[in-house]
Every structure is written in structure tokens, then in C-alpha cells.
Amino acid sequence: MWRISYKLELKPSLMRILFFFTLCSINFISLVAQDVATDKSQVLAPEEFSLSIKSSDVPLIIDARTWKEYRKDRIQGARLTESSVSLKSVVDSFDLERPIFVYCDDNQRSTAACSFLVDWGYSNVSELAGGMMAWKLVSYEIDTEKRKSQ
Helix, strand or coil, rough: HHHHHHHHHHHHHHHHHHHHHHHHHHHHHHHHHHHHHCCCCCECCCHHHHHHHHHHHCCEEEEECHHHHHHCCCCCCCCCCCCHHHHHHHHHHHHCCCCCEEEEECCCCHHHHHHHHHCCCCCCCEECCCCCHHHHHHCCCEEEECCCCC
């Protein structure tokens, strides 16, 4: 009899623990699903990134690095946007379906920039996998003309 009573006492606490973990799992899965559903940007290898830029009629290339990095070298035709405010001012007048290509040095800032663009409704956003480091490794053309001011 004691054994049955012992199991009945554990059962409610075990059920509470299972219920808690189930709720946590459902919340986590729904957050991941929302993130996947809203993130429409694509990450492209340098070869694909280059081909996509060349095949686009009027590509917008965004450099999400700092002025110092941009001044040293950049992908030909890239526009510098060091913050979400400057990014918004650059893309504000463009069509939401215009192809936008984003890069930085190592994908941290470009990933954030792509998230902003997708959140603002832009649907054709591509990010350079590996950033400028990968671009240089495959020896694609870079603009090294020193810029004097922002």
C-alpha cells in the first residue's frame, strides 16, 4: 500500500515537470519557425554572389562594415551603411523587390543588416557567405581606390 501512495505523490510533480518542458519546447519550436518563416534573405557563396550581382539589372550592393574598412577596399559599386539608420536612408526610396546584396567582413553585421531589410519588407536580399574575407580569398575584383570622406 505504501508503494502505491508513493507513486501517486510523485505523479503530480512529474506531470508538472513534463508539462513545463513541453511548454518550453513548444515555445522554442514556434520561435524557430517564426524566424525561419520571416527570414527571406539568402546566403550565397562568393561565386553565386558575384554571378547574381552581374545578372541583376540594377543591383544595390551594401557594405555593412565601418568607414575605415570601407575606405581601404570594397566590392565595386558598394554603398557604405554603418548603422540601421544609414541603411534605412539608403534603401528607403527603392522598390521592395529590388535585388539587394549585403556583405561585411565576417557575416556578423551583414546578417543583422539582412534581418533589418527583411523586417522592412524587402524580399530579394542576399548575403555574401564568409564576407569580404571570402571574396578576397577567391580573388574577385575589389575597389581599392582610397576614399577621402564619407
